[in-house]
Amino acid sequence: xxKTTQPTSMDCAEGRAANLPCNHSTISGNEYVYWYRQIxxxxxxxxxxxxxxxxxxxxxxxxxxxxxxxxxxxxPHATLRDTAVYYCIVTTSxxxxxxxxxxxxxxxxx
Amino acid sequence: xxxxxxxxxxxxxxxxNDKSIKCEQNLGHDTMYWYKQDSKKFLKxxxxxxxxxxxxxxxxxxxxxxxxxxxxxxxxxxNSLELGDSAVYFCASSQYDRSTDTQYFGPxxxxxVL
Numbered sequence: 001x002x003k004t005t006q007p008t009s010m011d012c013a014e015g016r017a018a019n020l021p022c023n024h025s026t027i028s029g030n031e032y033v034y035w036y037r038q039i040x041x042x043x044x045x046x047x048x049x050x051x052x053x054x055x056x057x058x059x060x061x062x063x064x065x066x067x068x069x070x071x072x073x074x075x076p077h078a079t080l081r082d083t084a085v086y087y088c089i090v091t092t093s094x095x096x097x098x099x100x101x102x103x104x105x106x107x108x109x110x
Numbered sequence: 111x112x113x114x115x116x117x118x119x120x121x122x123x124x125x126x127n128d129k130s131i132k133c134e135q136n137l138g139h140d141t142m143y144w145y146k147q148d149s150k151k152f153l154k155x156x157x158x159x160x161x162x163x164x165x166x167x168x169x170x171x172x173x174x175x176x177x178x179x180x181x182x183x184x185x186x187x188x189n190s191l192e193l194g195d196s197a198v199y200f201c202a203s204s205q206y207d208r209s210t211d212t213q214y215f216g217p218x219x220x221x222x223v224l
Contacts, residue, residue, distance in 0.1 A: 032210060032211070043218050046214060096160065100154070102152070
């Protein structure tokens with residue numbers, strides 16, 4: 001079973017920030033939080049990952065709460081091309097697998 | 111250059127046939143994976159290989175036989191195809207690191223069994 005829970009779906013207006021939450025209350029100390037997205041039926045695309053500090057790259061920002069039990073992926077200026085299913089995954093090195101949940105279906109509206 | 115590539119992109123075949131899907135990565139990674147995404151869109155790990163050695167086999171029927179001829183390739187052979195094998199199969203790769211585990215996925219192979 002996935003160690004994360006996410007809302008099933010969300011809408012976001014184009015140009016606005018999309019904030020996607022993820023709960024991972026049973027995360028252990030050496031587990032990272034990863035975010036991927038899947039656009040239509042393409043292969044999952046890596047977005048960002050973090051351990052405990054907030055992270056930012058050219059695609060998104062990742063905010064992890066101090067207790068690490070939840071996180072938020074932020075797409076600062078959502079575009080129509082960001083419409084996808086977003087997966088939050090908790091994993092550690094040496095696991096050799098991802099356990100995917102059902103993800104959040106984000107729809108960016110014009 | 112495509113980092114993780116799969117062939118074919120689409121595969122339509124009859125029940126009972128044997129088919130193969132090929133995966134290649136040019137990232138220099140030492141670990142490769144096969145995932146299956148069924149009609150309900152659940153993505154599940156099938157196999158993991160590290161340095162050509164099988165690490166994970168997630169209770170996949172033995173009709174599925176992965177083969178890793180070298181670290182850059184992981185092929186999936188399926189015998190006696192069944193209707194339930196219809197799905198999208200994704201290959202992925204990663205480089206073992208003591209801390210992180212970022213996997214990069216291929217574009218998928220849509221298998222339809224008639």
